Amino acid sequence: MLKVFDISFAIGDKLLLDNVSFELKPGEFLAILGANGAGKTTLMNCLCGLTRPSNGSILLNQRPLSDMSRADIAMQMALVPQQQETAFAFTALEMVVMGRTPFISTFESPSEQDVIDAKSIMQLLDVGGLAQSDYNRLSGGERQLVLLARALFQSNRLLLLDEPTNHLDFRHRYQVLSQVKRSCIELNTAVIAILHDPNLAQLYADKVLLLEDGKVLNYGERDVVMTSENISRLYGIPATSYQVAQTEFFIPQNVLGQAPSKVVIITGESGSGKTTLLTELIQQCHKDGIPLAGILCPGEMKDGQRFSSDIVDIATNERCLFGHRTGVLDKKTKTRFYFTEQGMALGIKALSPKDIHTKTVCIIDEIGPMELNGHGFGHQIAPLLAMPGSRHIWVVRPNLVSQVCRHWSLHHPQVINITDIDVLEKLIRFAKNNQEYTQT
Amino acid sequence: MPVIKKYTLLSIQSVAVAIIILLVGLYAGRFAINPSDLLSAIQKLPSVLIDLMMTGQVSEELTQQERIILLIRFPRLLTALIVGAGLAVSGAVYQGVFRNPLVSPDILGVASGCMFGAAMGLILPGSSWYTVQLLAFVCGLSAACVAMFMARKFGSNSILLMLMTGIIIGSIFGSGLTMLKALADPYGELPAIVFWLMGSLSASSWSTVAQLAVPVVIGYGLIHSLRYRLNVLCLGDQQSRSLGIEPAKLRLVLIIISSFIVASCVATVGQVAWIGLVVPHMVRTFAGANNMRVIPLSTSIGAIFLLLADSVARSSFTMEIPIGIVTSLVGAPLFAFLLFRFRQGGSY
Numbered sequence: 060m061l062k063v064f065d066i067s068f069a070i071g072d073k074l075l076l077d078n079v080s081f082e083l084k085p086g087e088f089l090a091i092l093g094a095n096g097a098g099k100t101t102l103m104n105c106l107c108g109l110t111r112p113s114n115g116s117i118l119l120n121q122r123p124l125s126d127m128s129r130a131d132i133a134m135q136m137a138l139v140p141q142q143q144e145t146a147f148a149f150t151a152l153e154m155v156v157m158g159r160t161p162f163i164s165t166f167e168s169p170s171e172q173d174v175i176d177a178k179s180i181m182q183l184l185d186v187g188g189l190a191q192s193d194y195n196r197l198s199g200g201e202r203q204l205v206l207l208a209r210a211l212f213q214s215n216r217l218l219l220l221d222e223p224t225n226h227l228d229f230r231h232r233y234q235v236l237s238q239v240k241r242s243c244i245e246l247n248t249a250v251i252a253i254l255h256d257p258n259l260a261q262l263y264a265d266k267v268l269l270l271e272d273g274k275v276l277n278y279g280e281r282d283v284v285m286t287s288e289n290i291s292r293l294y295g296i297p298a299t300s301y302q303v304a305q306t307e308f309f310i311p312q313n314v315l316g317q318a319p320s321k322v323v324i325i326t327g328e329s330g331s332g333k334t335t336l337l338t339e340l341i342q343q344c345h346k347d348g349i350p351l352a353g354i355l356c357p358g359e360m361k362d363g364q365r366f367s368s369d370i371v372d373i374a375t376n377e378r379c380l381f382g383h384r385t386g387v388l389d390k391k392t393k394t395r396f397y398f399t400e401q402g403m404a405l406g407i408k409a410l411s412p413k414d415i416h417t418k419t420v421c422i423i424d425e426i427g428p429m430e431l432n433g434h435g436f437g438h439q440i441a442p443l444l445a446m447p448g449s450r451h452i453w454v455v456r457p458n459l460v461s462q463v464c465r466h467w468s469l470h471h472p473q474v475i476n477i478t479d480i481d482v483l484e485k486l487i488r489f490a491k492n493n494q495e496y497t498q499t
Numbered sequence: 500m501p502v503i504k505k506y507t508l509l510s511i512q513s514v515a516v517a518i519i520i521l522l523v524g525l526y527a528g529r530f531a532i533n534p535s536d537l538l539s540a541i542q543k544l545p546s547v548l549i550d551l552m553m554t555g556q557v558s559e560e561l562t563q564q565e566r567i568i569l570l571i572r573f574p575r576l577l578t579a580l581i582v583g584a585g586l587a588v589s590g591a592v593y594q595g596v597f598r599n600p601l602v603s604p605d606i607l608g609v610a611s612g613c614m615f616g617a618a619m620g621l622i623l624p625g626s627s628w629y630t631v632q633l634l635a636f637v638c639g640l641s642a643a644c645v646a647m648f649m650a651r652k653f654g655s656n657s658i659l660l661m662l663m664t665g666i667i668i669g670s671i672f673g674s675g676l677t678m679l680k681a682l683a684d685p686y687g688e689l690p691a692i693v694f695w696l697m698g699s700l701s702a703s704s705w706s707t708v709a710q711l712a713v714p715v716v717i718g719y720g721l722i723h724s725l726r727y728r729l730n731v732l733c734l735g736d737q738q739s740r741s742l743g744i745e746p747a748k749l750r751l752v753l754i755i756i757s758s759f760i761v762a763s764c765v766a767t768v769g770q771v772a773w774i775g776l777v778v779p780h781m782v783r784t785f786a787g788a789n790n791m792r793v794i795p796l797s798t799s800i801g802a803i804f805l806l807l808a809d810s811v812a813r814s815s816f817t818m819e820i821p822i823g824i825v826t827s828l829v830g831a832p833l834f835a836f837l838l839f840r841f842r843q844g845g846s847y
Contacts, residue, residue, distance in 0.1 A: 107740070107741050108740070109740055109741070128743075129740060129743045129744060129745050130743035130744075131743075132743070133742055133743030136741075137741065138737075138738070138741035140737055140738055140741065143735075145733060145734055145735075145788075146598040146599055146600065146733060147595070147598075147600065147733050147788030148783075148787065148788045149730070149733075149788045149789065150787065150789075153730070153787075153788075153789050157730065157731055157734070157742060158742070160727075160728075160731050160742040160743055161742060163727075165724075165728065167727070168726075168727040168791060169727070213742065219741075
């Protein structure tokens with residue numbers, strides 16, 4: 060039906076889509092999930108031929124989309140747009156009849172038969188009674204059903220839905236998507252839907268594509284892709300899954316007032332010996348046989364400033380150059396540091412939940428402005444927090460502590476200043492998982 | 500289909516009303532005419548028209564009454580009819596293309612361009628009435644073209660940008676017009692310009708009708724056959740693309756056609772305000788938004804509107820009032836009334 064090969068789209072030097080590929084067969088429901096600004100709408104625009112991808116190709120029934128005329132595309136692929144008011148008061152029936160447009164020649168108008176067909180499709184979607192009502196005066200749910208009726212009237216082969224459940228109430232949200240799913244099953248319609256709620260994807264989708272900063276984070280069968288690790292990472296908020304009637308539903312950890320992930324934040328001014336302290340902690344833990352993971356960034360100081368830094372994978376003890384000060388503000392990372400690719404890769408590997416055992420204490424040295432802006436290791440943190448029974452020791456600058464707590468929804472984490480005399484002892488106790496410690 | 504039937508009936512009614520008003524207009528006037536004269540004049544119409552087309556002269560013997568009917572009133576009423584229809588239909592098209600019911604046909608500076616061109620024609624030495632109209636037409640069309648070209652050059656072909664460039668071009672031609680007025684001879688040329696700007700149908704002849712009918716009828720035919728696509732265009736670029744239409748292309752075609760109509764109307768009779776704005780508006784209040792209905796009904800009702808306005812203009816006072824004043828005086832309050840009704844829960 061639809062094949063997408065490595066499409067990229069850039070505006071200026073800003074890459075909005077980066078090598079996105081997927082494939083869709085008739086009758087399949089593909090959900091596209093992603094945080095705001097991840098490129099979902101850009102991807103949708105490329106798919107329906109509104110914008111042309113800078114690279115890559117899209118094949119619709121073995122024909123490249125770029126070779127097809129607008130009408131050709133419209134005959135096979137219908138879009139349910141985000142609903143908005145029209146400037147003029149068309150009736151619902153007139154809106155649905157417009158689905159016929161690609162099939163009639165430029166100077167023709169739809170026939171009476173078209174009107175009758177449109178009415179029967181509206182009947183099918185339970186909006187037959189609205190035929191003569193002013194579209195602008197319908198409720199959000201009714202409008203969405205009318206737009207869906209138009210799309211199905213236009214083509215029941217491939218439907219694109221752009222955030223179909225926006226502004227819909229509880230009942231309509233499920234009504235609209237159930238209708239879509241019904242045509243998947245009964246008419247073998249292929250569907251691509253941008254959804255905001257991962258739980259709706261769980262209920263309706265066959266395949267899921269997770270989009271992060273224009274790149275495909277994960278794509279495949281729903282049950283493979285939809286894990287709490289991926290969801291936590293995608294939305295940058297630790298989420299847990301619960302099973303209801305054989306379906307996993309995702310909920311952010313902090314919402315249900317679940318016991319917070321145990322996080323200790325060590326804070327102190329630059330050069331106050333935080334990394335030295337952690338090194339001592341690591342030695343102590345090795346002696347006591349406490350499993351550790353995470354990263355350590357021992358640096359070289361010059362004139363009271365960090366000049367260059369290495370990165371160490373605590374679990375494997377691999378070490379390489381992480382970065383050095385350039386003095387020039389990097390627009391992307393908002394720091395005056397240059398980071399090596401090798402160092403970033405080592406860090407990402409050290410902080411990926413797959414390589415960390417659940418009972419391990421995870422150390423991150425350190426979480427800075429870069430992570431808060433979604434760069435650096437920002438994407439790794441939420442999935443780590445989502446791991447059940449995980450414990451974390453983070454190094455954070457004093458002025459960022461409250462921001463970090465808010466960003467990852469930490470529920471009153473223990474904050475220890477480096478000048479605290481008992482700091483090492485406290486950390487060792489935490490690492491040994493003393494229950495009474497976390498009660499404070 | 501009750502809706503279709505109601506609409507067909509409405510169209511027939513509005514055309515019938517236009518014909519009745521036309522006949523009344525032929526009959527009524529300051530110069531009294533017998534019904535029998537009217538009848539004989541209408542019988543002689545075909546032969547007079549053929550004469551005019553072949554030789555440019557009327558060979559047949561005509562009484563004074565018949566002359567007034569056939570050579571003065573008839574062409575004048577037809578001009579009113581065509582101009583009214585043309586301005587109203589292009590108003591409806593502009594409103595659809597710009598997806599805004601408050602847009603009028605001079606939004607791209609067509610009218611300002613026409614007025615500037617006409618004023619230039621009136622000032623230039625040795626120019627005839629014909630060159631005035633030609634200059635007005637050319638300037639009007641080029642104003643719209645420049646506005647559209649600028650919008651393209653500025654990047655996207657967006658509606659908002661076109662409105663902006665329309666304002667820019669309109670204001671440039673407007674100041675050009677003021678400058679021409681300042682340069683004009685205050686005893687001869689200036690009054691001519693001022694009167695031209697007020698709009699008048701009094702100079703209409705059969706040749707005016709001919710030169711108007713060609714662009715308006717052809718333009719209307721094209722718009723009529725494209726009117727379903729205009730509906731789709733009203734939904735915005737994203738939706739019309741997904742429905743298989745190339746919005747930029749269609750928009751360009753429709754704007755060119757309707758600018759052509761507006762330029763020929765304004766170049767012939769001067770500024771006739773409000774019709775293009777009010778008439779489609781009015782039609783939408785009783786016929787709905789569907790351009791399948793709005794386009795034909797706007798045309799017939801626009802024709803009726805200007806026929807009536809012209810009757811008022813030439814018969815209400817001893818002196819003839821400029822037509823533009825009448826349409827403004829009637830159109831503006833009517834528009835206010837429509838807006839008032841809209842606020843009370845009506846809908847476009």
